[in-house]
Amino acid sequence: MPSAESGCPVDALVSLIMGPWTAYIVWVLLQHDSIRFSELMKDVHGISARMLTVRLRRLEAAGLVRREQHLGIPPHVCYELTARGRELAQVMTPLESLANKWFAEDQAARRAPASGADEVRSTLPRLQGI
Amino acid sequence: MPSAESGCPVDALVSLIMGPWTAYIVWVLLQHDSIRFSELMKDVHGISARMLTVRLRRLEAAGLVRREQHLGIPPHVCYELTARGRELAQVMTPLESLANKWFAEDQAARRAPASGADEVRSTLPRLQGI
DNA sequence: CGGTATCCTTGGAGATACTG
DNA sequence: CAGTATCTCCAAGGATACCG
Numbered sequence: 468m469p470s471a472e473s474g475c476p477v478d479a480l481v482s483l484i485m486g487p488w489t490a491y492i493v494w495v496l497l498q499h500d501s502i503r504f505s506e507l508m509k510d511v512h513g514i515s516a517r518m519l520t521v522r523l524r525r526l527e528a529a530g531l532v533r534r535e536q537h538l539g540i541p542p543h544v545c546y547e548l549t550a551r552g553r554e555l556a557q558v559m560t561p562l563e564s565l566a567n568k569w570f571a572e573d574q575a576a577r578r579a580p581a582s583g584a585d586e587v588r589s590t591l592p593r594l595q596g597i
Numbered sequence: 598m599p600s601a602e603s604g605c606p607v608d609a610l611v612s613l614i615m616g617p618w619t620a621y622i623v624w625v626l627l628q629h630d631s632i633r634f635s636e637l638m639k640d641v642h643g644i645s646a647r648m649l650t651v652r653l654r655r656l657e658a659a660g661l662v663r664r665e666q667h668l669g670i671p672p673h674v675c676y677e678l679t680a681r682g683r684e685l686a687q688v689m690t691p692l693e694s695l696a697n698k699w700f701a702e703d704q705a706a707r708r709a710p711a712s713g714a715d716e717v718r719s720t721l722p723r724l725q726g727i
Numbered sequence: 728c729g730g731t732a733t734c735c736t737t738g739g740a741g742a743t744a745c746t747g
Numbered sequence: 748c749a750g751t752a753t754c755t756c757c758a759a760g761g762a763t764a765c766c767g
Contacts, residue, residue: 478620480693480699485615487760503729551699561687562610648741650750673749
């Protein structure tokens with residue numbers, strides 16, 4: 468029984484919306500009014516075409532992203548955030564601030580390892596990925 | 598290459614903090630000043646002992662949870678959120694509000710399926726898990 | 728260009744049994 | 748009581764090749 472079915476609304480939203488790559492994709496979408504698939508591939512560094520498609524389809528199904536097809540040769544497909552997508556971005560901004568704050572705190576703790584707080588010491592390996 | 602290593606701070610935080618069950622666990626911890634392992638097992642409905650341990654250890658390593666052992670027979674271990682854990686809760690509250698808002702919107706759209714907005718129509722299957 | 732289809736692999740979650 | 752240890756299994760993601 469994965470957590471999304473367990474009754475916590477936050478968990479449900481997080482599981483559906485915040486899957487792998489998703490936050491990254493939304494973050495890139497935020498910086499463009501509208502962006503083509505191939506541009507997304509470049510900006511979301513390291514993602515595979517398959518994964519990008521899967522996540523975009525899910526975001527579309529969740530009403531966060533709008534897909535616009537301009538057929539022709541060559542085809543031209545672009546993606547943009549819906550109003551709901553931008554709503555999500557609004558709650559992600561505080562999340563980003565918090566991540567950056569904690570990261571800064573951890574960096575400081577790493578430079579002054581002798582200083583008191585055990586609670587901070589135990590958190591050293593945390594946010595290296597950033 | 599999972600998204601956490603891809604360079605987006607939000608993704609890194611989300612991946613580390615918001616793994617399966619985690620939001621649920623934090624949510625339960627928020628409602629108790631301090632709570633025992635066995636109580637957590639009951640309140641986080643459906644979780645296995647192993648998974649609960651794994652997630653708690655990770656939360657501990659991230660400095661979000663404090664573990665207090667009162668040895669004896671029987672042993673007594675309790676968990677509580679640290680200051681950092683409560684910080685996280687503060688950014689999760691808007692997230693929860695948003696989840697509830699979207700859920701309500703979707704419910705309304707489901708009751709009035711003929712109404713306009715295509716953007717809303719496409720989102721129907723979304724938050725059933727809640 | 729913007730994807731699908733297919734195969735393959737892996738690590739993460741469940742179940743079960745055991746322990747200080 | 749509060750966990751570990753071990754096994755197993757399978758969905759989720761990567762790699763690759765192909766298609767409208």
